[in-house]
Amino acid sequence: MWEKVQETVNFLKEKGIKTPDFGIILGTGLGNLVEKITIEIAIPYDEIVNFPVSTVEGHSGELIYGKIGNKKVIAMRGRFHYYEGWSIHETVFPVRVMKYLGVEQLIVSNASGGVNPAFEVGDIMVITDHINLMPEHPLNGANENRFGPRFVDMHEAYSKKMISKMDVVAEKLDVPLHKGIYLALQGPTFETPAEYKMVKILGADAVGMSTVPEVIVAKHMGMECFGVSVITDLGVEGVVESVSHEEVQEVAKKSEKIVGRLVEEFIKL
Ligand code: HPA
Numbered sequence: 001m002w003e004k005v006q007e008t009v010n011f012l013k014e015k016g017i018k019t020p021d022f023g024i025i026l027g028t029g030l031g032n033l034v035e036k037i038t039i040e041i042a043i044p045y046d047e048i049v050n051f052p053v054s055t056v057e058g059h060s061g062e063l064i065y066g067k068i069g070n071k072k073v074i075a076m077r078g079r080f081h082y083y084e085g086w087s088i089h090e091t092v093f094p095v096r097v098m099k100y101l102g103v104e105q106l107i108v109s110n111a112s113g114g115v116n117p118a119f120e121v122g123d124i125m126v127i128t129d130h131i132n133l134m135p136e137h138p139l140n141g142a143n144e145n146r147f148g149p150r151f152v153d154m155h156e157a158y159s160k161k162m163i164s165k166m167d168v169v170a171e172k173l174d175v176p177l178h179k180g181i182y183l184a185l186q187g188p189t190f191e192t193p194a195e196y197k198m199v200k201i202l203g204a205d206a207v208g209m210s211t212v213p214e215v216i217v218a219k220h221m222g223m224e225c226f227g228v229s230v231i232t233d234l235g236v237e238g239v240v241e242s243v244s245h246e247e248v249q250e251v252a253k254k255s256e257k258i259v260g261r262l263v264e265e266f267i268k269l
Contacts, residue, residue, distance in 0.1 A: 196235025
């Protein structure tokens with residue numbers, strides 16, 4: 001993995017990508033955050049050495065490098081989900097690459113199902129912590145000490161400093177934000193009412209199919225992480241309704257403008 005990461009990093013540096021200040025993973029339906037970036041370089045995943053190629057409808061695959069204000073950013077337009085059939089190690093490969101391009105702060109967005117009764121469809125939740133129930137761990141196998149330690153401290157998986165900074169931005173823009181715990185399941189099925197109930201009993205506020213593996217490897221390599229989730233459907237007892245990928249995309253699309261503004265201001269600050 002180490003050699004492959006270095007090979008991809010060298011490839012991207014040769015393409016002109018220089019030490020980005022922030023790495024951004026644009027999740028389901030939040031791809032439009034890309035409009036905030038003054039794009040300098042965009043490379044389709046299938047042209048990047050060693051990169052997996054995304055297959056899911058609504059997830060275009062492109063690595064974007066450019067600027068937001070005077071900050072340099074590298075953004076993944078489309079991510080690699082475990083349910084697509086990638087190994088858990090493949091899903092997190094781009095995060096490894098971001099680190100060795102020089103990224104120290106990672107911003108991750110996703111869509112999720114809310115199980116907190118105070119949530120409504122379209123709400124935005126800042127992730128304060130996570131529960132990892134993915135069936136495979138991205139750090140399983142022999143540890144690569146050059147990436148980080150065997151046993152990774154996770155007491156602050158989501159940077160308190162970054163969360164406080166977003167609080168300032170949200171207040172300035174007058175955007176209400178929830179805070180909560182994100183639980184990751186592999187999908188690709190949405191949850192049954194009984195599973196949503198389980199998610200709530202376990203102490204989470206929202207459930208989704210991504211983000212956690214990426215944050216784990218980012219922490220492994222000592223990066224600071226910030227996660228934001230759009231609540232696209234509700235798994236609240238008595239309120240559970242049918243949900244489809246199209247609905248998730250539609251809600252995420254409505255909220256993405258505001259998430260885009262928040263992240264834009266966050267990066268500029
Ligand atoms: N469950 C899991 N993943 C999701 C959901 C959900 O309800 N909504 C959007 N992504």
